[in-house]
Amino acid sequence: MTILAHYLPILDWLGNYRKKDLSGDMIAGLIVTIMLVPQGMAYAMLAGLPPQVGLYASVLPLILYAIFGSSRTLAVGPVAMVSLMTASALSGLSGTDNQMAGALILALASGLMLLVMGIARLGFLVNFLSHPVISGFTSAAALIIGFSQLKHLLGMEIPRSHLITNIIEHVMREAESANVVTVALSVGLVALLLLWRGPGGRVLLHVGMSPAWVGPLAKAGPLAVVILGAGLVWLFRLDINAGVKIVGEIPAGLPSLHLQGIDMALAQELLPAAALIALVGFVESVSVAKALASKRRQKIDADQELRALGVANIGAAFTGGYPVTGGFSRSMVNFTAGANTGLAAIITALLIALTLAFLTPLFHYLPKAALAAIIVVAVSGLVDFRSLFRTWRYNGLDGFSQLATFAAVLALGIEIGIMIGAALAIAFYLWRTSRPHMAVVGRVGETEHFRNVLRHDVKTLPHVLALRVDENLYFANTRFLEDRMLAAVADHKNIEHLVLICSAINFIDASALESLENTVRALSETGVTVHLAEVKGPVMDKLEKSDFLKHLGEGEVFLSTHEAIKKLDRPHDTGPVI
């Protein structure tokens, strides 16, 4: 692969395009379109934006990702989490025009951030969102998304709130203001989606339909709901006769390539939200991309993914869209429907463009309840309490950070919630490494093996203490190490030599080095000489650059614990007895 192809992966797959890949790409492109048209409109509504914005975000970004992305099968476009975060970021703005302007700023800012991070090779930053934090966040966000759609499902006004309790309370109090026809429509459409997704496919297989047809058909539930919903409203004029809220006029035509003037004050205000959207979007996208690539022994380059998503979002900003990323369910569908290259995504983009050019009048009578039903069913699988129990059982601290993220997102909002979760996970990790496991070791039988005196029957020397530290030495555990070394010496009044076994130490930072120097000095003042054993090469290189070895004084650095004990066991080497 040439350097150019590394930055433009399309050169790699388009140059080597095989005819046999074409049918898979075409079928996958079509099926994803069938999912994306209703989902794009639904997620735009979730983000508080007009439905066509979701379709605008499904043309150019897909093409740009196909050019720059290192995944062959990732399906980029509007997704639930990012739409919710967009809604939250824009909730302070009044009026659709302001919100659309804000959405463009979010797409542009998060796109630029992703691009810059990709150029600076900062892909590793996403690692700092741990799985439990992402999982807690996803469950809570799915609940918030679900409840945010209640107003559309019930056909009643509910003041926007990030607190689910507020929404429930309002619904209970104003239950009689719900629109009965809308409620009936919602219940019917949700039931249809659930049946379609669940037993529907099995029934078709049972009546003898070919699996090649059942697969794509099973993904067409949202399209069926859109057609059925719009058909019912149009047939009975439910919008006029029963007050069912509809999507209404959608401007026909492709998005034009332009960017309206940026309100810099607004941009500054939206910057933190854009950063979080970039981060969460990237984590979702790269996780899916890696999962799919590993199934075919392909590789994903995180930094190239950052650049590709960055360009895709900048593209969204220039074509009237809003922030996009690689979504889980659509990418899975794309993959299983047979997508082989980015051509599938390009086909999807062209079909969406055709939809925008010619089919928007068909969506006029689409009830908002149908879109809400699609959203609710799509996110219902994301609320995952089993994962919480599993994490908790495996590790209490991880379980706690998952639960805390979940609770914080629900109680304090998605931005603060995810930041609290990320900070907690880091704090727990630091806490864990701040009190490393240490063991006083002794010789096992006549071997060269040294093991923990508390777990094994081992031999020790009265005047030598061998202490193994099972962690890197760094600022968070220096005091602990110091305490333990001093305490070990205070507990063994007769010892003259302390051998620190460094087999599990991969680095020693400047704090730990200073602390070690102090401890060595303090121990030498009380007549104890400190030695090191089993120091790893890179650690030794660093130590030789410092004054530490001088501080050791009569202390030595031994290759192995065995050599240290062998040498210190001989009385004429132990120095004068104090």
Next chain:
Amino acid sequence: MTILAHYLPILDWLGNYRKKDLSGDMIAGLIVTIMLVPQGMAYAMLAGLPPQVGLYASVLPLILYAIFGSSRTLAVGPVAMVSLMTASALSGLSGTDNQMAGALILALASGLMLLVMGIARLGFLVNFLSHPVISGFTSAAALIIGFSQLKHLLGMEIPRSHLITNIIEHVMREAESANVVTVALSVGLVALLLLWRGPGGRVLLHVGMSPAWVGPLAKAGPLAVVILGAGLVWLFRLDINAGVKIVGEIPAGLPSLHLQGIDMALAQELLPAAALIALVGFVESVSVAKALASKRRQKIDADQELRALGVANIGAAFTGGYPVTGGFSRSMVNFTAGANTGLAAIITALLIALTLAFLTPLFHYLPKAALAAIIVVAVSGLVDFRSLFRTWRYNGLDGFSQLATFAAVLALGIEIGIMIGAALAIAFYLWRTSRPHMAVVGRVGETEHFRNVLRHDVKTLPHVLALRVDENLYFANTRFLEDRMLAAVADHKNIEHLVLICSAINFIDASALESLENTVRALSETGVTVHLAEVKGPVMDKLEKSDFLKHLGEGEVFLSTHEAIKKLDRPHDTGPVI
């Protein structure tokens, strides 16, 4: 030691008090008083408070620390860093009364926080300020302190600013407004202090004075400066004749035990500053206490130190003082002057009380320039660029966080600066552990040792890849590990078995577990079986609580790499060749 004596260390040393300890305690108590009277007043001035506040803070807090503190020789009282932080926290308040009320709130709030942290055993929290960060902070704070005293040294008005450049600029512009007599006095007193501290002691020894007298005398420089400064002003009435600023009326008498009404709005505003004062004060104090205790093979209990400093600060709040902590230089003096128990501190407290009761009129003519001279000379040794170079040479990331803390404190202020430094140090640590060292290993000769194929001449099997990971597996390095495992397999097309050697893995968190499960699944789909070797006991216990071992499928957990390779080398155990 009984439980009661653990929480009240005074019971331990007072119950076992030996007559021979008395002379050391008395001499140390006296010498520390000689240092503390001028320093207490000087640091109160640094904090922007009237001089008597520094003396009030040197009575009850010392007695309370002697009762609760686990160090026998720590000298508690006003110190430079905490005084600077107090000044910074109170800079928004106008009027001496408001500032004194704010100082009491800071003492009370930081005291309560320390006490609660001590009861909750959160002493480990201080570990998160690394040595380079503290060192960078100290150097920058010392510079800020020095420049803050320029107005007293020059006898001119300088608007308060945390930016040294502002101060320098103002001094250059308004140089002619300096008070010449004050400048002359300052220069003389600073020179006297430097000479006294440096060559002074050597001269006295040279003329034949007993070292027993020279030691204490060498510490009396500040007292000499106070006496000389006040004497000169009084003799020539420099306050009236030359406009030299003096301390003026100091109310006589002991502080009364009371606490005025707390302004809750102000308290809330000062809370973050109080937390930082508590943290920085505790770090300084516990570092000194440990350094001194280790010299005598005594132990310091960090949690008991938190409680003792908490009670001492609450005591300061109830007696008109301001935040206190254990100071470096006075504690060193206390220790070397022969202090054996907390009685030395109690003697100091009683002597300060006598000073407050009877001697305050003597300080009326004390020029503020004399106090400023004491401050400047005291902090001059804290600006430490050599430490920066040493840290940088040892480790670039640590050096960078030291320099960044230094620069951030100077440019953005002490609170933000130290927080930026602490965050950077944590980020660097996470970054370092996020890309662990990994090595493909092979057998050394005919031994049971397995070493890095890149560094050693070793034998490997064509269908088995043995990979050693030198770091705990946690969320920040899961993706890296995943990538490396998949890349290793992609690079070795013939392998059927991947043995993950876990000898340096002390824990696997929930993120890493999930990621490992995904990787195992992905590899098994491509025909590669994953095995583990040398899993530590605690890690294995956790794995057995999870489903991970089921995910391994045909993969096994081997005790050692040797056993794994031995077993996988036999063709009839490798399973069907794919």
